[in-house]
Amino acid sequence: MSLTRKFIRNLLQLKELFVCDYTFNLRAKTLLLSVKPYKTGCRCPECKKRCRIVHIHGTPRIWRDLTLCGWTVFFSYAPKEILCKKHGRIQEDIPWANSYARVTYRFEYALLVYCQMMTQKAAARLLHISPSTLSDLLHQSIQRLRADHKIIGLKSIGIDEISYCKGHKFATIVYDLDRSCVVWVGKGKGRETIDRFFNECLSDYQKSHIQSAACDMSEAYLGALQDHCPNATLVLDRFHIVKAIHTALDDIRKEQWRQAATEDRKVFKGLRWLLFKRSSNRSKKESRILNTLSKANRRIHRAWILKDEFDHFWNYKYSGSAEKFFKYWTRAALRTRLEPFEKLVKTLRKHKDQILAFIETRITNAVAEGINRIIKIVKNRASGFRNLESFTDMIFLTVGDVNLPGKIQPIFRVL
Numbered sequence: 001m002s003l004t005r006k007f008i009r010n011l012l013q014l015k016e017l018f019v020c021d022y023t024f025n026l027r028a029k030t031l032l033l034s035v036k037p038y039k040t041g042c043r044c045p046e047c048k049k050r051c052r053i054v055h056i057h058g059t060p061r062i063w064r065d066l067t068l069c070g071w072t073v074f075f076s077y078a079p080k081e082i083l084c085k086k087h088g089r090i091q092e093d094i095p096w097a098n099s100y101a102r103v104t105y106r107f108e109y110a111l112l113v114y115c116q117m118m119t120q121k122a123a124a125r126l127l128h129i130s131p132s133t134l135s136d137l138l139h140q141s142i143q144r145l146r147a148d149h150k151i152i153g154l155k156s157i158g159i160d161e162i163s164y165c166k167g168h169k170f171a172t173i174v175y176d177l178d179r180s181c182v183v184w185v186g187k188g189k190g191r192e193t194i195d196r197f198f199n200e201c202l203s204d205y206q207k208s209h210i211q212s213a214a215c216d217m218s219e220a221y222l223g224a225l226q227d228h229c230p231n232a233t234l235v236l237d238r239f240h241i242v243k244a245i246h247t248a249l250d251d252i253r254k255e256q257w258r259q260a261a262t263e264d265r266k267v268f269k270g271l272r273w274l275l276f277k278r279s280s281n282r283s284k285k286e287s288r289i290l291n292t293l294s295k296a297n298r299r300i301h302r303a304w305i306l307k308d309e310f311d312h313f314w315n316y317k318y319s320g321s322a323e324k325f326f327k328y329w330t331r332a333a334l335r336t337r338l339e340p341f342e343k344l345v346k347t348l349r350k351h352k353d354q355i356l357a358f359i360e361t362r363i364t365n366a367v368a369e370g371i372n373r374i375i376k377i378v379k380n381r382a383s384g385f386r387n388l389e390s391f392t393d394m395i396f397l398t399v400g401d402v403n404l405p406g407k408i409q410p411i412f413r414v415l
Contacts, residue, residue, distance in 0.1 A: 248340035
């Protein structure tokens with residue numbers, strides 16, 4: 001190997017291949033490298049065994065590699081057809097790229113890493129390709145790397161839905177709460193959608209080994225979990241219960257605001273977020289303002305006291321004590337004769353077992369809510385998605401259960 005070719009090989013950190021020749025195009029600023037696999041190749045892409053050559057293609061194929069100092073690097077090589085005893089006549093293994101790809105593994109790795117961190121338009125600018133070309137390559141890579149993926153080790157799951165396509169359509173997402181990642185995305189938010197996950201993605205053995213599951217008060221999700229996961233402890237998500245209590249409190253505030261005279265409505269200014277604050281986050285001044293409601297508006301004051309009292313439920317360590325508090329709180333809520341809280345109590349009593357299960361398991365969908373925040377960032381970064389398939393690919397790339405850039409061989413991770 002000449003010193004120049006050796007220099008190019010070391011500069012570009014080329015492994016598993018030899019540089020046979022090189023051509024510079026000053027006008028197009030491209031570097032074309034004629035390469036060949038290490039030890040002449042001729043390996044089967046399936047079993048990796050060396051095989052007999054039966055045909056050599058006359059026209060070489062071109063692969064795009066990373067850009068170096070503004071110069072676009074391409075690889076050129078004419079693949080051989082080999083005869084494998086096990087897999088028959090097949091094209092030899094190309095060590096630097098996927099069998100029928102037009103870009104190298106190094107380029108693919110950079111593509112995946114950049115798109116995890118930035119918009120596709122910005123990634124396309126760094127890689128010196130058009131955004132449409134990048135989008136096609138990106139989704140092809142994600143689908144190929146996840147093609148043979150199977151869900152494993154699922155013990156604690158969370159289920160929630162997200163909106164896409166300007167909020168008019170919904171998708172159901174299943175999370176692995178132990179590993180803080182997304183394992184499945186399905187179109188829709190009904191019982192049919194979640195049944196599809198359990199029937200198509202999990203075996204009976206996997207279903208029986210799910211120990212806990214968290215979701216909102218959706219009957220579709222609760223019913224599916226009870227039917228498919230007989231050994232799982234169902235927990236109603238703490239976030240959604242607190243949200244339901246806040247909604248009941250806000251309904252009372254809105255009702256009193258509508259009934260108040262115009263000059264009395266000044267009392268309600270800035271009250272909404274003050275009512276929602278936890279006692280540990282309120283200042284003494286804010287607490288004094290809320291306590292004045294005992295004379296100014298007793299209905300809002302009673303609702304606020306109920307909301308604050310229920311916060312103690314999450315601190316219990318024994319289910320027996322928590323159950324006593326739950327009975328006391330629901331009776332107190334009914335005695336207030338506040339209609340929104342009466343409806344809330346009926347809902348909470350209906351799901352009493354799933355609410356009390358939190359005390360033993362301490363399982364919440366907090367992990368899912370954090371992942372949903374990242375998913376919203378991904379959606380906003382792309383200014384929305386036209387179809388769920390593209391959105392799903394980006395979800396799996398950023399918060400999926402597989403590290404997709406990590407599936408590229410270490411020798412090709414040059415960033």
